[in-house]
Amino acid sequence: TIPLQHGAHRIGNRTDADMQRWRDLRFGQFIHWGVYAIPGGMWDGKVYNGAAEWIRSWKEMPHEAYDQLYKQFNPVKYNPADWAQQAKNMGAKYMIITTKHHDGFCLWPSKYAKYTIANTPYKKDILGPMVEAYNKAGIDAYLYFSIIDWNHPDWRTSIKSPADSMAMARFKVFVKNQLKELLDRYPTVKGFWFDGTWDESWKNDGAFSDELEQYLQQLHPGLIIGSRLRADEKGARHFDSNSRLMGDYEQGWERKLPNTIADVHGNDWEGVMTVPENQWGYHQQWFGHVKSANELIEMLVKSASLNGNFVLNFGPKPDGTFRTEEQELMRNIGRWMQVNGSAVYGTGYAGLEKPDWGYYTRKTGTDTVYMVVCNVPVNGNLRVKLPAKQSIAKAWALEQPGVALQPELVSRDEYFIPVEQKVYTSPLVIVMKLEQQQRGQGNFEKAKT
Ligand SMILES: Cc1ccc([C@@H]2N[C@@H](C)[C@@H](O)[C@H]2O)cc1
Helix, strand or coil: CCCCCCCCCCCCCCCCHHHHHHHHHCEEEEECCCHHHCCCCEECCEECCCCHHHHHHCCCCCHHHHCCHHHHCCCCCCCHHHHHHHHHHHCCCEEEEEEECCCCCECCCCCCCCCEHHHCCCCCCCHHHHHHHHHHCCCEEEEEEECCCCCCCCCCCCCCCHHHHHHHHHHHHHHHHHHHHHHHHCCCCCEEEEECCCCHHHHCCHHHHHHHHHHHHHHCCCCEECHHHCECCCCCECECCCCCECCCCEEEEECCCCCCHHHHCCCCEEEEECCCCCCCCCCCCCCCCCCCHHHHHHHHHHHHHCCEEEEEEECCCCCCCCCHHHHHHHHHHHHHHHHHHHHCCCEECCCCCCCCCEEEEEECCCCEEEEEECCCCCCCEEEEECCCCEEEEEEEECCCCCCECCCEEEECCEEEEECCCCCCCCCEEEEEEEEECCCCCCCCCECCC
């Protein structure tokens, strides 16, 4: 291995209680909200085809026009208690809020900047009431923070002169000040979700990203910070130059998920997902594929089945309400989570061969395995392949705990569990208790030869 000063400082996953809490939560709500919600992906009668929160970079959006929009930011219908209730109903156990996106607009009255909520018609702090409301609803709060800051005069994408170096030095002090300010103002937050760390100015300063991460951990022990903050001294990001994950979990799964347990290399990870193809901030016109509740439930279960967390994104409107499609989604996902959440919360990889009909999740540290059926087999049987010497002690549909299912042993360590042939409008969950095989061929009668 290459000797590194600023590579990964820990081999393997964190084993502390804060990290286990993060793992057990499994399901988060991302919120992208800021000035970009005002244009909502449109300007001067034209539609922006990019991601709405990037509209300032669109050639049809003059910077000076965008940079005046904050004077209109006045979400009179903003009701964080209502947001928290909807998130709770959906079944989210943590939330990530954009404190400041790439445009540099701060949703809190930062004393280190002018481009903040304090100088809008709304005036009041957005973040405090939000963190409070979500915590009150039993939902942990995490803070998204963009290192890129298009509004700050000292931000540099690359360092090309001594003047750039001095500007970037000032900028790094500003970043540290704002992050400490956020921790001082919102001490119940559980971690940061960093973004905007791909430019040279940051990538080539692995020492600073390392020092910053350690500074934050000292300020607030136990903070959970993903791999995207970090670069090592050779410019390697997420994984250091010895392919070791930096940070507390792999944070590269954005709008995509791993497919097999091999893809996650034994690391904790989190996938973040948009409802439309590629919109994080509010866009008036969702074009392309808009994911359904069942699609998103399947992604959530798939993530848990591969030892990862799943965070679904919402882009509130400028008035402070969620668009109807998002409210509908929160209700529909919540209806399923209300009944089947135990197949997700506190679960992880089951250690079984991936079945065609859906996903296995295992309640961490137990013999309880959930079968989440997304593709009902036309042959009416759910095939369950167990590792050698394991057998199914009991099996039942989650919604009918009193009705024992009769798995049929069809060959060594392989069972068929019959599934009722009917119209399913959401994934079906079956619970199995596994046990070490008794003598002979498992607990159910041998297939008729
Ligand atoms: C190329 C690219 C840059 C930044 C992003 C940001 N990361 C997401 C979590 C959103 O904040 C998006 O604006 C997405 C793609």
